[in-house]
Amino acid sequence: MAPASALAREVPVRVRGVSYSYENGPKRVLDNVDLTLRRGEFVVLTGHSGAGKTTLLTLIGAIRSLQDGAINVLGLELGGRGTAAQEEVRRKVGFIFQDHNLFAALTVFRTLWLATGLTEEPPSREAALEEARELLEQLGIGQHLHSLPRQMSTGQKQRVAVARALINAPQLILGDEPTASLDHQSSQMVIGVIRRHLAATGASALVVTHDDRIFGMADRVLRLQDGRLVSDT
């Protein structure tokens, strides 16, 4: 199936006619959304609070099950709850959660090493240690390799979450406000690391943010409004 896989390579995310409503929610949070992400693209998703950005991102990341429409991620067609495709997409996507969601019991390195266990051929502990050190260096938290979450500030934890999403060199990065708790300089640093990863590997990124200084670094800016996507640029 050469054409299909070639398509998947060039279009890592294809969202068609996706609608979503919460059981106890009043209206449709997403209303017939279409979205395509091309290889190597860095796309920013914005919109007012409660617009449905997180809902859309979690649907693409396969951590929320589809209700209506179709989503193809990295060549895998996402379906309902508990399908094998869901788990595979989760493994292949680097997801940065709105909250850092670190593990209180695990050090930074243990967290990153754990993440490498999701790949088909996990690196040795030593190789993982090298990779982790380098990545944390780039993110400006190299001194925290063996720290526990409670020994770090919110901004530092947020950057560990970014490192966790990047350690397996994913083909797709989904970031839910990854710079929300960072100052401007750190935000620039994190976005810079993500951009360099895209440039080096041809991966794509869809990042939710309110920070208009980041808009300028993006290839495209999309806005969610009343459950519909409107293009900004």
Next chain:
Amino acid sequence: MSPSIARPVLEWFRDLVGAGRPDRGLGLAFVSHNRGRLAAATGGIAMAVLVMFVELGLLQAILGSQSALAGLIDGDLVIMNSARTNLHEWTRIARIRLAEAAAVRGVANAMGVYESGMLLRNPPERRVHRIIAFAMDGQTQPLKVGDPDTVRRALSRPSAVLFDRLSRDIYGPISPGRTIELDGRSFNVAGFARIGPDIVMDGAVVLSDGAWLSADPNAQPVMGVLRLAPGAKLEDVRARLKVAMPPDVAVMTPREIYWREVGFTFRSVPIGIIFGAGVATGAFIGAIICYQILFNEVVDLKKELSTLRAMGFGPGFFRRLILEEAYLLAAGGFLIGLLAALITYRFLAGATGLAMQMHAGAALFVAVATGAMTHLGGLFAARHLGSFEPAELY
């Protein structure tokens, strides 16, 4: 251990604790993170382990002490009244059976053992206490009740008795040189025997068969202990005895008597059921405790576990994580419970006079039961993991 075995064992252990694998060995980190809960969890499991050990220990001690007499028999075969279904019942055989058995080809020696309850008075105390009295020939000694020389010397005198040093201390101080009364007759304590009390008898004395028969010339033995002639085959002799003896005489080996006694105690007295139920209850409580702990763990870590699921870890990973935690708690709980049990055994042995011993078999049984109960608790707790969408972590 040879290196060829050591390597796979080491690797198995490394794999078990997760060294070298990124997605293994997290149980230790998670389980030890919350010290308070760790203490409560291991304490709870240790409690269940202790309950199982105590129930099992008492059961074993009672079965062992009830059958202890069988272990004292120093012979190859025993003849008893076939109506005597257990050793605490004194259905006797006619004394003539001893001579008849001795006449069977292959039997070298047939020795009578007499047994009865007596009332012991330990002057100057006025009260009497019931005690079990054994009588046998001090030269041949069909029961091994102590140092053979002491026993031989003591039983050569008709008015001498050996006092069971393991008797419960209700009889007051009794030591060699003292004079005690048995059923109103005075006896001189010539030394100590080692028999041990059980749930029926509190203590024992041993006297010579001569003294026994002089008090009651018509006394009948409770059993005859037979020793075989050199070269005689046990099964051949047994077959000949069966022919020679009337049908109301049973022929058994001491080992058969021992196991028949264990079986009888287990069946007839409700202790088998009571203690068996106690062990099962301990295991059940342990499983529930373990489930509760691990379920709380799952609830408390819901956000972290959801994150792990969102990252792409599958059901196998979570089952292993929870089971890793379960086994660590089980191991900790077992060791603490074992220690507590050893201390409790000493205390109970002192209080009851029963031989409370930690047997390897019992320890293995409790270890397996602990592993099984935590495994079960872990599996049930792990079922809750699949019940929510990872996005619910938001």
